Amino acid sequence: MAPVPLPHLNNTTTRILSLLNTSTSLPHLRQIQAQLILHNLLNDTTIAHHVIINASHSPLLLNDIAHILFSTQLRRPHVFTCNSLIRAFSHSQACHHIPLSIYIRMQKTNVLPNNYTFPFLLKSLSDSRELKHAQCVHTHVVKLGHLGDIYVRNSLLDVYASCGHVGSCRKVFDEMPYRDVVSWTVLIMGYRNCGRYEDALVVFERMQYAGVVPNRVTMVNALAACANSGALEMGVWIHDFVRREGLELDVRLGTSLIDMYGKCGRIEEGLAVFRSMKERNSFTWNAVIQGLALAKSGKEAVWWFNRMEQEGFRADEVTLVAVLCACSHSGIVDVGRQIFDALVDGKYGFSPSVKHYACMVDILTRAGCLEEAFKCVKVMPHEPTKTIWGSLLAGGRAHGNLDLSEFAAWKLIELEPENAAYHVMLSNMYAEMGRWDDVEKVRGMMKDRGLKKDLGCSSVELEPNESVYQFVA
Template structure:
């Protein structure tokens, strides 16, 4: 067998070819050369081959090369594979690689676990996380802050905020990522009060927030109607000269609108240098909930004038704005344009539900019932429910009984609808 010195020029040549690789065919040819010359165990070559394979979506082909041809691949190779697969959101393979490491007595290190936990976070696999958590403790890697932060993220993603908080409280050092994961976890669990308490404690601990922290804190402020905290965050952003990029700016606009501060929200919207369809959707939805339907429709038209294409969420938001403000004719006009294909897509069941709700609330029961019969979807419980409510409000006994019967058919174990309609 040739020595490393003899193989070194060949390894360097292959690495150079991988860096210049222009097609998937080249990857397969290089793979053949690696097998032919038994170069699998070289960690530097393995790293470059895995990276090149990932660039051409051929990552799966690297698995047998390193895990079948090598009985005990170096831990660096295993870590590189786990990291690569975690980045392409193939959540089950990293854990399989980890199990193979265990069977082959390849000792993981502190670089193994962050990306392994990331993959378990992506697939919300709480049980496997518990198993790996036990391994981390046994191997003595729990004091590594990167491992701790990734473990926090898994528990938060799986909704186990009690365990997330336990890990957080046991950490001797916490950085901005630690605090942000905790705040994000509470926010996603809709525990907005604890999210804001954690944000306050982070501030008192002297940890400087980043943009991700602020986006999640603003989200909690909006949902909890914590306008004072939201204004403080806005002031912090201004004092520190942060640009309102699309994500942070949209979060700020949404916070103000959810808290009923329409003018401040629109001012923040206008100050944004860059906007996307999500930003416009937030504005239209916020104005709709504030029962400023005319203004929501105005911004909807402005959105189109500025060259932004409305999506399905936009149309649902503007129709909801029409509902909250009783803009029946405007709703009819927008829905007609949607039916005619003016927005590049067909109405979904949600759009039909909005239009039926709008007509029903306005007392246009016959028109609403006609739309229910003609829609290309089976009416849902929410559609029949809103129709029944409108029929009762208008005192239409015949249509009330029909709607109650349809609801009873959809929910056969609940006869309340029919009884209450009599």
């Protein structure tokens, strides 16, 4: 926010500002506020601005000030004061709705907003995912002629991206006469957040051709798109760029690289990144353990899990899911039981979620412990998910317990009656058992519901243009 020219500070204003800057408690601020109201000094934009800054840690005090500024005593507060209020509330996690209320009061009191009003107003709408209100504010931006301000445009990009309205985000982006690194980054983030990873990487490539140098946030979002689309070559290019530019691997960037290498099947490179990092947090450790789980290196994942605890990092829910998945993929049943039992006993400070139960059921069904797995499902305090029933279905088929597989298959159909794959699996099971009447029954259900078997597909990344091709059976 650009500063307004300060008026000549008289002795009274100087003393008040000094009191505000030295106040250390909420009661003290309330006493100063009472004196300001008594002597009608909140009309002074400099004083009002400093009051707002000092009250920004207290939503209740900010609410009082907002009410006073729009009371009958001050029918038309200065736009600079309103902007200060909007900015203060936009940084409060519990008050994202209030900036919009202030903006509406500005309209009612004929306070004309300027280009410094909209970025923080739109930030609050982005945080609260208020798409309809953002569209209304977008209309005001156009009517008032502030669309040429790049900070306002970037804020519009951000609110549409955060609300998952990537089409509107792209439209605003395409209409921008000038784009900076923030503009490109927000569009990449928007595509990434809605799962359009290939589109995110296309925008990232276009950014290079436009001569815009990516920043750390750009690379974190691009790496996430690489990780989820399997675009290893692009991820390696980003890593090479980081090295060429001599950028230090901070926690976010380093963790993103580890996650990308792990999901693309190059966990050794991810471990090399981990070792080169000066600072790590629990997310970094989680990325390593998840990568090892995907690589089916269960024993190594457990070793890193133990090392994580030894170095004083607290395991969270994601950590436990990752290490239990590693045990499942590698058939480490006893260690999986120990970790899960410790979780149930409260060692980690939280109760197991349905994901943890799903991992434990998967560990047991893969090992053929079907009765134990089914008992785990019956005693769990959560409703079984399709993942859990899917594990029982697969385990039952693999270990010859077709009754359990049949039971699980019907549960899956109950959960997702429009999913053709479950019907096909059940039909195939009945065919294996020679129960042809039941095969006909399931096929009839599929016909009545208009279900067709989904086509299988796979993808492969080819050089030299590093394109990802999809093949459909």
